[in-house]
Amino acid sequence: MENNTPLLNLRNIEPGDYDELAALMDLVFYDVGGAWPRMTIMDLIHQFPEGQICIEDSGKIIGAALTIKVDYNRLSLSHTYTDIITEQNVIQHQASGDAMYGLDVFVHPDYRGLRLGRRLYEARKEVCRDQNLKAILAGGRIPGYQRVAKELSVLEYIEKVKRREIHDPILSFQLSNDFDVKRIMKNYLPEDDKSCGYATLLEWDNVFYEEEVPLLESEKSLVRLGIVQWQMRPMLSLEDLMDQAEFFVTSLSNYQADFVLFPEFFNAPLMGLKTGQNSVEAIRFLSEFTEDIKQRFSQMAVTHNTNIIAGSMPILENGRLYNVSYLLHRDGCIDEQYKIHITPHEQRDWVMDGGEKIKVFNTDAGRIGILICYDVEFPELGRIMAEQDMQILFVPFWTDTKNGYLRVRLCAQARAIENECYVAIGGSVGNLPRVDNVDIQYAQSAVFSPSDIYFPHDATITEASPNTEMIIFADVDLDKLKFLNKEGSVTNLRHRRTDLYGPLNRSK
CATH class of the missing domain: 3.60.110.10 (Carbon-nitrogen hydrolase)
Known part of the structure; x- marks a missing residue:
């Protein structure tokens, strides 16, 4: 980046942006496969245009956020990267989904330190609010883990990142943007050697989300x-x-x-x-x-x-x-x-x-x-x-x-x-x-x-x-x-052997 103050513009990604976007993805994600095929990006723009956001400096794309809609109840559980993007690079977007799923946020290395990632995250949150979606979910890599994997379990590593004893280039950023770690996912992206295949399931809750049911029929959840x-x-x-x-x-x-x-x-x-x-x-x-x-x-x-x-x-x-x-x-x-x-x-x-x-x-x-x-x-x-x-x-x-x-x-x-x-x-x-x-x-x-x-x-x-x-x-x-x-790890109520000991529903 030159010394001149950048002239920034945040907008939705358009089909004609692919070549520039792909070059940026190749630069940032060189270690995990680089850019997605043109067909994948075109599908994203076609199916969920509001969720595809970029920042440009004087007309040059320097950062982007790619997002789909998903079913919250399904994707708030443990899953892998192929549940989001198949091996054939098909995006698993659900038009009727009640949550957003963050695929990627990336910024040109020369522009890091300008908090452009934070702008992209805030733009995502605005889309989530505008569309009355329940939350933003994301599978977050932890690329700093490989350096200490022999000394720390993945849980210990995440706890140290939360306490800011260790800096992780992705997790630390996500935590600073109001995301919470909901669970640890093993083999999320097996080829991600820096994360040892692990990822965190992160969630940002939309506090303005309104269940689309009549007020008198709604059940209190929290x-x-x-x-x-x-x-x-x-x-x-x-x-x-x-x-x-x-x-x-x-x-x-x-x-x-x-x-x-x-x-x-x-x-x-x-x-x-x-x-x-x-x-x-x-x-x-x-x-x-x-x-x-x-x-x-x-x-x-x-x-x-x-x-x-x-x-x-x-x-x-x-x-x-x-x-x-x-x-x-x-x-x-x-x-x-x-x-x-x-x-x-x-x-x-x-x-x-x-x-x-x-x-x-x-x-x-x-x-x-x-x-x-x-x-x-x-x-x-x-x-x-x-x-x-x-x-x-x-x-x-x-x-x-x-x-x-x-x-x-x-x-x-x-x-x-x-x-x-x-x-x-x-x-x-x-x-x-x-x-x-x-x-x-x-x-x-x-x-x-x-x-x-x-x-x-x-x-x-x-x-x-x-x-x-x-x-x-x-x-x-x-x-x-x-x-x-x-869908619990164990389901005690469903696994009762009432054939042996019978039900106990004997209220009088």
């Missing part, structure tokens, strides 16, 4: 969960407790949480309002507040436009004591789930009884289930809910020691895997010195996912700091559960 890791502390009154609860509901609703989860027996501090009681008297005294708390939470759910799972509270019915979790919908409806399995402590010290029904609830943000603490340690309950198409399982819990907590956590993670659902657990922390049997707490609230390529590598979306009062958020994508059920 759901925000809010979990309160509640500090047990002495309370002076019911108002004191509800003020603290509303503080958390307000905070979570300000972040547009679709659900707010409180822990099991979060209202236990109210037992300290009356002294001199034995354990049975204290828990029955606590049950006297349940109806009032339920109604106040229902009002909060409507006022703050969020669905609340009010942990669990004791309720006295016909002389029998139960542990109940209430679901307060933001439209004012109220549902309830009784704890099914009563712990030895609850039976011995509080004389509690277990419930008889398992339910799955329809909400405006998916089908959910609730299992209170000990119940999550029984896999049959989660499976019954899964057979009723549960998508999110909420587990309010109370545990006093770390080993008790780990029973809940590990079983909750198992429920997420075997039932192909998200699981949110919420517990309490702190101490209640004056309250018998609920005096110490241990918790680390969290949200778990199934363990597959669509989800975090450790199947943990978020988790709180142990034994610290705080709130945590998690955005869960219900569409990913559909992909998992159909």
Whole structure:
């Protein structure tokens, strides 16, 4: 490039540009085959002219971006380069596709450093928005990997590039342009020795994408969960407790949480309002507040436009004591789930009884289930809910020691895997010195996912700091559960051997 300031022009590629474009591709892609045949470029221009973009300097093409339309559900999964361009150089463009796929972005070596690649990426994003497409996908080479392949796994390499400890000429650029690495694809382009055949599947989401269905018929896909890791502390009154609860509901609703989860027996501090009681008297005294708390939470759910799972509270019915979790919908409806399995402590010290029904609830943000603490340690309950198409399982819990907590956590993670659902657990922390049997707490609230390529590598979306009062958020994508059920590495629900053990759908 001469020292003169370039005169740049961004436009769509035209058929007469082929010779100049091919020369530039031969220069940039000399190590992976060079230019595509004229027929391939002509097909791109004919089938998707808006997606073929170039930058010229004083009439000379110095950079270009080539793009097709694809089916998002298919190409957001692992694939190879030949799924995009066949060995006969036929482009697999889908005119009805709901996403764009970036084939190549390339800039003349003499013009690098002018951020022309960024201009081409921004132009692509504008096309994606203008055509109301869901996302831009791309299979990204990692040509810097060959240099360190003996020392680092490909995952370690990508992580170091993300942390900017290593610079990769392609991946570093794509990450700086708001693309996220969704997965690693092996043998994407086997002849790409510099990348050792690997590629990253990158995705840029169009936040302005609108599903073309009537609003009232659309299903919410991205759901925000809010979990309160509640500090047990002495309370002076019911108002004191509800003020603290509303503080958390307000905070979570300000972040547009679709659900707010409180822990099991979060209202236990109210037992300290009356002294001199034995354990049975204290828990029955606590049950006297349940109806009032339920109604106040229902009002909060409507006022703050969020669905609340009010942990669990004791309720006295016909002389029998139960542990109940209430679901307060933001439209004012109220549902309830009784704890099914009563712990030895609850039976011995509080004389509690277990419930008889398992339910799955329809909400405006998916089908959910609730299992209170000990119940999550029984896999049959989660499976019954899964057979009723549960998508999110909420587990309010109370545990006093770390080993008790780990029973809940590990079983909750198992429920997420075997039932192909998200699981949110919420517990309490702190101490209640004056309250018998609920005096110490241990918790680390969290949200778990199934363990597959669509989800975090450790199947943990978020988790709180142990034994610290705080709130945590998690955005869960219900569409990913559909992909998992159909095309997961394993498909637990589809592979059940009901010929051996039969279905478990026995809700009453």
